[in-house]
Amino acid sequence: MTWIAFANLLINGLIEGLVVALPALAMTLVMGVNRFPNAATGDFLTTGAYAAVAVQMLGGWPLWAAALASMAATAVVSAGSYTLIFRKLAGRPMVSSMLAAIGLGFLLRSLISFFAGHDQRTFDLPLVRAWNFGGVRLLPTDVAIAGIAVLCLLVVFVLIYKTSFGRQLRAVADSADLARASGIRAGGLMLSLWVLVGALSAIGGVLLGMKAIVSPEMGWESLIPAFAAMVLGGIGSPVGAVLGALLLCVAQELAVPLLGPSYKLVLSFVVLALVLLLRPAGIMGRVQLVR
Amino acid sequence: MQRRNFVKLGGAAAALQCLPSIGFSQQGEVFRIGSLTPITGAGSPYGPGMQQAIRLAVDEVNAAGGAGGRKLELFTEDDQTKPDAAVLAAKKLIEVNKVQAVLGTWASGVTLAVMPLTDAAGIIQMNVSGAPTISTLDTKDLVWRFQATNDRFGAAFAEICAKRGFKRPATMAFNNASGLGNVEGFTKVWEKRGGKVAAHVTYEPSRPSYRSELQKILAAKPDVIVMGSYLPDTTIILREWFQSGADNQWVIPGWAANPDLVKALGAEVCEGIISVETVSNEKSTSYAQFDAAFTKATGKAASTNIYAAMAYDMVISLALAMEAAGPKATVEQVNAKLREVSNAPGTAVYSFAEGKTQLGKKAKVNYEGASSKLDFDKFGDATPDFGVFIIEKGQLVRRDVVSITV
Numbered sequence: 209m210t211w212i213a214f215a216n217l218l219i220n221g222l223i224e225g226l227v228v229a230l231p232a233l234a235m236t237l238v239m240g241v242n243r244f245p246n247a248a249t250g251d252f253l254t255t256g257a258y259a260a261v262a263v264q265m266l267g268g269w270p271l272w273a274a275a276l277a278s279m280a281a282t283a284v285v286s287a288g289s290y291t292l293i294f295r296k297l298a299g300r301p302m303v304s305s306m307l308a309a310i311g312l313g314f315l316l317r318s319l320i321s322f323f324a325g326h327d328q329r330t331f332d333l334p335l336v337r338a339w340n341f342g343g344v345r346l347l348p349t350d351v352a353i354a355g356i357a358v359l360c361l362l363v364v365f366v367l368i369y370k371t372s373f374g375r376q377l378r379a380v381a382d383s384a385d386l387a388r389a390s391g392i393r394a395g396g397l398m399l400s401l402w403v404l405v406g407a408l409s410a411i412g413g414v415l416l417g418m419k420a421i422v423s424p425e426m427g428w429e430s431l432i433p434a435f436a437a438m439v440l441g442g443i444g445s446p447v448g449a450v451l452g453a454l455l456l457c458v459a460q461e462l463a464v465p466l467l468g469p470s471y472k473l474v475l476s477f478v479v480l481a482l483v484l485l486l487r488p489a490g491i492m493g494r495v496q497l498v499r
Numbered sequence: 500m501q502r503r504n505f506v507k508l509g510g511a512a513a514a515l516q517c518l519p520s521i522g523f524s525q526q527g528e529v530f531r532i533g534s535l536t537p538i539t540g541a542g543s544p545y546g547p548g549m550q551q552a553i554r555l556a557v558d559e560v561n562a563a564g565g566a567g568g569r570k571l572e573l574f575t576e577d578d579q580t581k582p583d584a585a586v587l588a589a590k591k592l593i594e595v596n597k598v599q600a601v602l603g604t605w606a607s608g609v610t611l612a613v614m615p616l617t618d619a620a621g622i623i624q625m626n627v628s629g630a631p632t633i634s635t636l637d638t639k640d641l642v643w644r645f646q647a648t649n650d651r652f653g654a655a656f657a658e659i660c661a662k663r664g665f666k667r668p669a670t671m672a673f674n675n676a677s678g679l680g681n682v683e684g685f686t687k688v689w690e691k692r693g694g695k696v697a698a699h700v701t702y703e704p705s706r707p708s709y710r711s712e713l714q715k716i717l718a719a720k721p722d723v724i725v726m727g728s729y730l731p732d733t734t735i736i737l738r739e740w741f742q743s744g745a746d747n748q749w750v751i752p753g754w755a756a757n758p759d760l761v762k763a764l765g766a767e768v769c770e771g772i773i774s775v776e777t778v779s780n781e782k783s784t785s786y787a788q789f790d791a792a793f794t795k796a797t798g799k800a801a802s803t804n805i806y807a808a809m810a811y812d813m814v815i816s817l818a819l820a821m822e823a824a825g826p827k828a829t830v831e832q833v834n835a836k837l838r839e840v841s842n843a844p845g846t847a848v849y850s851f852a853e854g855k856t857q858l859g860k861k862a863k864v865n866y867e868g869a870s871s872k873l874d875f876d877k878f879g880d881a882t883p884d885f886g887v888f889i890i891e892k893g894q895l896v897r898r899d900v901v902s903i904t905v
Contacts (some may be wrong), residue, residue: 216714220710224707224708326541328759329763335767338743340744347739349742416707419708419735420706420707469702469712470703
C-alpha cells in the first residue's frame with residue numbers, strides 16, 4: 209500500500225469518526241447523568257435528518273437554515289421525551305429506562321415512515337468534485353462535514369467544562385443527592401441537557417444524511433457504532449466518546465487493504481474487545497472515576 | 500349462564516359462517532388459487548398491480564368456461580414483503596381457504612419462507628423472486644419462477660459488456676444472495692468467454708460512506724464496474740464516485756438504477772449509466788391483449804409494472820396445464836403438465852381460449868406468455884429477455900434488448 213492510499217483511508221476514517229462522534233457524545237452525556245443507554249439516540253438522528261428534509265422541501269431553505277430548524281425541532285422531541293417518559297422512570301432500574309428508550313425509538317421510526325414513507329431522500333446539496341493533492345483526494349463536502357462536527361464538539365466541550373451549566377451537570381453526574389443538597393436544581397438542568405442532546409443528535413443526523421442518504425432506518429443502523437464508541441471511550445466520558453469514535457473508524461478504514469471491506473466491521477469490534485480487556489473502564493473511563 | 504349462552508351462540512355463529520364455504524368447495528367444480536403479493540412494504544409499488552393481473556387472468560379463464568371443467572376461485576392476501584407476515588398469510592390460504600396454488604410472491608425472502616409450506620401441502624407455488632437458491636431448494640418441482648434469477652441477470656450483464664466492447668470489468672456487490680448472485684453470474688459467464696475480472700469488492704450495507712471500497716476497486720483501473728446492489732447503497736457509491744472524478748462506466752440492475760436514483764443524484768452524475776432490467780414479451784399478441792386489459796382495469800400501461808405480466812402468465816399457464824391434465828386432475832397431475840403447455844414443441848398459442856381450443860383438438864400447445872416466451876428449464880425457471888437502458892439527460896432510454904441462452 210502506498211502512502212497515498214494510506215492517507216486517503218486515514219481521511220475517510222477521520223471523517224466517518226467525526227460523524228459517529230456526535231451520536232456517541234449525545235449517548236454518553238445521557239449515560240453519565242441519567243445513567244441509562246439511550247437507545248433512542250439513533251432515532252433522534254433520523255428525526256433531525258427528516259426535519260431538515262421537510263424544511264428544505266416545504267420552505268426551500270438552504271441546508272444550513274434547515275439544519276438549524278431541525279436542531280430546534282429535535283430538541284423539542286428530545287426534551288419532550290425526557291419530561292414525558294424518562295423523568296418518570298428516574299428512580300427505577302436502568303433496564304426500564306433503556307426499554308422505554310427502545311420503545312421510543314420504534315415509535316419515532318414508525319411515525320417517520322408513516323408520514324414520509326420508506327423511500328430514500330437526499331438533501332438538496334450541490335455536488336462538487338474532490339480536490340486532488342497529488343492523489344490524496346479531499347471532498348469539499350467532507351471538509352464541511354468535518355468542520356461542522358468539530359465545531360459542534362467544541363461548543364459542547366466548552367459548555368461542559370467551562371460553564372456553570374457544565375459544572376452543575378458534572379456535579380449531578382457524580383452524585384445527584386449531594387448536588388441537590390448543595391442547592392443545584394436538577395429539573396431545569398436535566399431539561400437543558402436533553403435539549404442539548406436533541407440538538408446534537410439533529411446535527412449528527414444532518415451530517416450523516418449529507419454523507420449518505422436519509423431513510424427511516426439510518427439512525428437505528430448507526431446506533432451500534434455510536435454505542436461501541438461510547439463504551440470504548442469510557443462510559444460517561446465526553447472526550448472518551450469522541451476519541452473512541454475516531455479510533456474505531458480509523459481502525460476500520462485502515463483494515464480495508466488487509467481484510468477487505470466486508471470484514472472491516474469485525475476489526476472495529478476486535479479493537480473494542482482489546483481495549484476493554486486491557487482497560488476495562490475504556491480509554492477515558494478512569495479519569496472520570498478519579499474525579 | 501349468561502356468559503355460557505353467549506359462548507354457545509358465538510360458537511354456533513362461527514360454525515355457520517364456515518358453512519357456505521364448505522358447501523361451495525364440496526361441489527368439486529372449482530380450483531382454488533391464492534394470490535400472495537406485496538400490497539404493503541418494499542414490494543408495494545408492484546403487488547397491487549400483480550394482484551389485479553391475477554384477477555384479470557382468473558376472469559379471462561372463467562369467461563372461457565373454466566379450465567379442465569373447473570372454474571377458478573381466487574383468494575387474495577397481502578404478504579407485506581415480510582417473510583413472517585407472508586408465512587401467516589400462506590398458512591391461512593392453505594389451511595382455511597384450501598387453495599391448490601399460491602401465486603405471486605415477490606421478494607426472495609418471502610418466497611423462501613413460503614416454499615416449505617406449499618411444498619409440505621403439496622401445492623403449486625409461483626413467484627417472481629431472483630435468489631438462485633430457490634431453484635435448488637425446490638425438491639418437489641412444485642415451484643415456478645417467472646422472473647430471471649440473479650445469476651441470469653449476471654449472465655445478461657456479461658452479454659451486454661461483451662457487446663459494448665468493455666475490456667476491464669470490475670464488480671461490486673452488496674453482501675447478500677441477490678447482490679452476490681448478480682456478480683457471480685457475471686464472473687462465471689465473463690470468464691467462460693475468456694475474459695478477466697480486474698477486481699471484486701463485496702461491501703456491507705448501511706455504511707455512511709463507501710470511499711474505501713471505491714478506492715480499492717478504482718485502483719484496478721476498470722473501464723466498467725458491474726454492480727449487484729440496491730438503491731440506497733448505489734446512491735451513496737455513485738455520489739462519491741462522481742465527486743472523486745473517476746470516469747469508468749457502470750452496469751447496474753434496474754431495481755437500483757431507476758428514476759429514483761436520477762432524482763437523488765441529478766442527471767449529470769447518472770449520465771451514461773447502463774441499467775438492465777427484464778422486459779415483457781412486448782411483441783407478442785398475448786402481451787398486447789394483457790396490456791389492453793390491464794390499462795382498462797388500472798388506468799396504467801402494463802409496461803409500468805413488469806411483474807404484472809408475470810402474474811398474469813402464472814394463471815394462464817396454470818389454467819392451460821389444468822386443461823391439459825383434464826377434469827378432476829390432482830394438483831400433482833396439473834403441476835406435471837406445466838412444462839408441457841409452456842415449452843416448445845407445440846402450436847404457439849397466445850391466450851387461454853386459443854390454447855383451450857387447440858387442446859380440445861388434442862394438439863400440443865406452447866404458450867407464449869405476456870411476460871416472456873415462458874419456457875421453463877429443469878428447475879422450473881423462465882428466462883425473460885433483458886432490456887438495456889441508458890440514462891441520458893436524466894431519462895432512461897431503452898437502447899437494446901438481449902436474450903441469453905442458458
